[in-house]
Amino acid sequence: MYKRIKDKIRSGKRLTRNDALKLFESDDIFFLGEQASFAAKEKNGQRAYFIKNRHINPTNICVNRCRFCAFSRSKGDEGAFELTSAEIIRKLSISSPDAGNGGRGKRKRKSSPGHPVSPFREVHIVGGLHPEWPFAYYREMISAIRRTFPELRIKAFTAVEIDYFSRIAGLSLEKTLLSLKESGLDLMPGGGAEIFDPVVRRKLCPEKISGKRWLEVMEMAHRVGIKTNATMLYGHIENYTHRVDHLLKLRELQDKTGGFQAFIPLSFHPRNTQIQGRYTLGIEDLKTIAVSRLMLDNFDHIKAYWIMLGEKISQLALVFGADDIDGTIVEEKITHAAGALTHEYLTVDQLVTIIRKAGKVPVERDAFYTSIKRYS
Amino acid sequence: MKEKKTKRRVTRKEALAMLKSKDLLELGARADSLRKNLHPEGTVTFVVDRNINYTNVCINKCGFCAFWRNADHPEAFLIDKDDLFMKIQETIDLGGTQILLQGGLHPDLRIDYYIDLLTGIKERFDITVHGFSPPEIRYISDTARRSVPETLKILKEAGLNSIPGGGAEILSDRVRRKMSPKKLSSSEWLDVMEQAHELGMRTTATMMFGSVEDPEDIVQHLDSIRTLQDKTGGFTAFIPWSFQPGNTALARNAREAGRVLESTVTAVEYLKILSVSRLYLDNVRNLQASWVTQGLKLAQVALRFGANDFGSTMIEENVVAAAGVAYRVSKEDIILAIKNANFSPAQRDTYYNIVTRH
Numbered sequence: 001m002y003k004r005i006k007d008k009i010r011s012g013k014r015l016t017r018n019d020a021l022k023l024f025e026s027d028d029i030f031f032l033g034e035q036a037s038f039a040a041k042e043k044n045g046q047r048a049y050f051i052k053n054r055h056i057n058p059t060n061i062c063v064n065r066c067r068f069c070a071f072s073r074s075k076g077d078e079g080a081f082e083l084t085s086a087e088i089i090r091k092l093s094i095s096s097p098d099a100g101n102g103g104r105g106k107r108k109r110k111s112s113p114g115h116p117v118s119p120f121r122e123v124h125i126v127g128g129l130h131p132e133w134p135f136a137y138y139r140e141m142i143s144a145i146r147r148t149f150p151e152l153r154i155k156a157f158t159a160v161e162i163d164y165f166s167r168i169a170g171l172s173l174e175k176t177l178l179s180l181k182e183s184g185l186d187l188m189p190g191g192g193a194e195i196f197d198p199v200v201r202r203k204l205c206p207e208k209i210s211g212k213r214w215l216e217v218m219e220m221a222h223r224v225g226i227k228t229n230a231t232m233l234y235g236h237i238e239n240y241t242h243r244v245d246h247l248l249k250l251r252e253l254q255d256k257t258g259g260f261q262a263f264i265p266l267s268f269h270p271r272n273t274q275i276q277g278r279y280t281l282g283i284e285d286l287k288t289i290a291v292s293r294l295m296l297d298n299f300d301h302i303k304a305y306w307i308m309l310g311e312k313i314s315q316l317a318l319v320f321g322a323d324d325i326d327g328t329i330v331e332e333k334i335t336h337a338a339g340a341l342t343h344e345y346l347t348v349d350q351l352v353t354i355i356r357k358a359g360k361v362p363v364e365r366d367a368f369y370t371s372i373k374r375y376s
Numbered sequence: 377m378k379e380k381k382t383k384r385r386v387t388r389k390e391a392l393a394m395l396k397s398k399d400l401l402e403l404g405a406r407a408d409s410l411r412k413n414l415h416p417e418g419t420v421t422f423v424v425d426r427n428i429n430y431t432n433v434c435i436n437k438c439g440f441c442a443f444w445r446n447a448d449h450p451e452a453f454l455i456d457k458d459d460l461f462m463k464i465q466e467t468i469d470l471g472g473t474q475i476l477l478q479g480g481l482h483p484d485l486r487i488d489y490y491i492d493l494l495t496g497i498k499e500r501f502d503i504t505v506h507g508f509s510p511p512e513i514r515y516i517s518d519t520a521r522r523s524v525p526e527t528l529k530i531l532k533e534a535g536l537n538s539i540p541g542g543g544a545e546i547l548s549d550r551v552r553r554k555m556s557p558k559k560l561s562s563s564e565w566l567d568v569m570e571q572a573h574e575l576g577m578r579t580t581a582t583m584m585f586g587s588v589e590d591p592e593d594i595v596q597h598l599d600s601i602r603t604l605q606d607k608t609g610g611f612t613a614f615i616p617w618s619f620q621p622g623n624t625a626l627a628r629n630a631r632e633a634g635r636v637l638e639s640t641v642t643a644v645e646y647l648k649i650l651s652v653s654r655l656y657l658d659n660v661r662n663l664q665a666s667w668v669t670q671g672l673k674l675a676q677v678a679l680r681f682g683a684n685d686f687g688s689t690m691i692e693e694n695v696v697a698a699a700g701v702a703y704r705v706s707k708e709d710i711i712l713a714i715k716n717a718n719f720s721p722a723q724r725d726t727y728y729n730i731v732t733r734h
Contacts, residue, residue: 027718029680030680037401278712279673280673281712281716282673282675282677283676283680283716283717284716286677310671310674311643312642313643313673313674315642315644316674354642357642357644357645358642359398359400359644
């Protein structure tokens, strides 16, 4: 059985649904690790990537109230917040939460004349579906960032948000996406995918767009030239079959468009949510990374998101098929609302150390996986 | 054991090469297969106990420790007997079988205090006392002007059952001079353990890595344990954990010198050292994963890198918490983590006999 799967992997043949199920059910984590490492090496050599990035959540007010989410609030709830574009710009000007107003933050990068420079390469923007903000508000937010920081790459809005924008604006998906692209949107994150299976999804997030719709939005984004990521939320009420089917749907779309950059498995966090559950365990996290690497043979990158996995398991994930551990992040609200056990911020030195001690070569990347600096 | 003897042992040179190796998975697979030979039934054990510190006053003041206080410090304490007995009763009520009783080297305490403590416990409770690591034994014997074997015999008669392996840190005097110059030497630590084994007491052995040691020092440590174990067979388990730099003098000094003490040991290093420990210590039956220092997720992964024991449920833990690490884990979390890794969880006693299967 394993030999057959191994032969397939070594000869570059595709794994089937059954193969993936076998791998998930397997207890041989060393086999999984070795095969996934082989596949990762074929794609990225010994490199493991990180990025100087910052997360921004413009609002937590959301008309969807997904049951696994501890971040969202209704308008008027305690803790509900809304950021202005000016506040977002300010957050993007300082390098770390402790850098303060005076810009003690390191600003090493060269600026184009007349523009302030953000200490980051990429901003990651996701937020709630605000009941009152018009589509223009989001477009202006993106243009303001683009105007202020022309070199900063803007990765913003999940498929769920894009679908919502198209509805509130009365525009087609294509027009919605093109309009954001014109405003300065560079990329889209992969959130909102959760688990595509309709039965699980109805229990998890009944108000959210369907898996089918999520894939349609992504397909359109890819068609208009916007690269995106993809995610999968695991460790709640789904089983291995749901995970495998989810991966297959992503692989299928990637065959068609080639527009996905990275796949990011997201481990469920139970605190303050309406799902009875527990934190995922280490072996489960590593297995999911490994099987994802092996199944998604048409994805260049598998990301071990340290905010959710923790620094320790993210580092190990680099030995189980991942080639990216995300970045500096700086401020993280979504997972922390659900009881994240991690910090919100890692320095470049910490990221480099984690990668190096995993026996990999740390590479600082830009938003499109172009190498900026290789740490030998 | 006879079969083991015919197999070629890992040499010091090989252990060093393993520690420097980049292939974590290969090491892990080897350690996992040795663990499977030693424990083919697939059980992973844990002990229900309480870590009770009778004092935090300590004359040794080790640089890696965030727990000690001077006697006149406002946070200095010496345990109140009623408190102690209440803590033990609670432990028993929670299904506990042992207390881990340890403390600082308090300048005012003499052997009578320890005897009184032990007899007081044993008069009231049927519980195993796993207590007084070698630095304490040595201190009690020095201040009583009695030999180590005599001291051990007196304490044993008063009710001491077993000795924890703390204070070993790294059994390399080069490292000890830097880390804990006032603490007993490597050979003194080993001597206390040897004497205890001679008296029929079982003990554990620990190793605290990730401070200022080199891989050579780790090999030296493992070799000292293996050599003594060949002679006495008295060690029940080996427990490697990583140095936690928060709030310690070592970390403060490093900060003042303008550098970060580069030692929160990463996951890959922890698993590597764990695997090498499993492979090198072929004569020590049990190897503990340390969730207290590594967190539950990584401790679970450690079960596939040589560990077969989850340590204690730690109803109370003060020393690591003083260094700012506070992973919170319940007995149910531990049982679930073991099951989720496809092992059968079982509560054990101090001597690794099964108490209850879960």
